[in-house]
Amino acid sequence: MAYRVPSSIRVETDLTHEEKRLIQERAKLKAQLRQEYLRQLTDPHKHGSGGYLFDPQMMRFQAARSHSMIFEHFRPTPKGxxxxxxxxxxxxxxxxxxxxxxxxxxxxxSPVIKLPFASFLLKPLTCVSLNSFQRASLVNRKVTWCL
Known part of the structure; x- marks a missing residue:
């Protein structure tokens, strides 16, 4: 069963005969443009592989739409x-x-303990707590007690 586009004109509307005629003419023109678009879209000889159809009016519409809606979803504010x-x-x-x-x-x-700088690189300082006797014995020696 074919899909039928519902009519945009209702019988019970308060449109005049001239307005109904204009609406029908616009619908007919829209249907003709749609048929022409589909014909060009599916023409294998015109577009090589088919599928893409460059429409300059569509491009102008999209460009105008994107340019005019730069701040539709974003507005620069101090809070932002x-x-x-x-x-x-x-x-x-x-x-x-x-x-x-x-x-x-x-x-x-450190004023209390003198250790070479290389012994501290990439080693945590909290791994061993030393008392004063141990500190005195480590002066000017290479430290290997930190992992």
């Missing part, structure tokens, strides 16, 4: 700018601050 900053740059700055503070803590020499 702050959200962008908080989601993009703030995590990098916070991470950079913590890495910097950790490196400064590692690089600054």
């Amino acid at each position: 700018g702050l959200q962008f900053f908080a989601a993009t740059f703030l995590p990098m700055l916070v991470l950079g601050y913590f890495v910097y503070k950790d490196r400064v803590r590692i690089v600054t020499p």
Whole structure:
């Protein structure tokens, strides 16, 4: 059973005879344009593989629509700018601050214990707690007690 497009004109409307005639003419023109479009779309000799039909009016319509609706879903506001900053740059700055503070803590020499700098790189400082006697014996020696 073929699909039938329902009529856009109802019998019980309050349209005049002239308005109904204009609506019917527009519907007829629309049907003719649709048939022509489908004929061109399925013509294997015109488009090679078929399927794509360049319609300059459609391109103009899409270009005008996209250009006029740039801010349909997005409007730049101060709140949006702050959200962008908080989601993009703030995590990098916070991470950079913590890495910097950790490196400064590692690089600054301790007044109590003198250990070579290489012994602290990529090793946690909280893995072993030393008493004063152990600290004194580790001065100027290579440390291997941290994993």
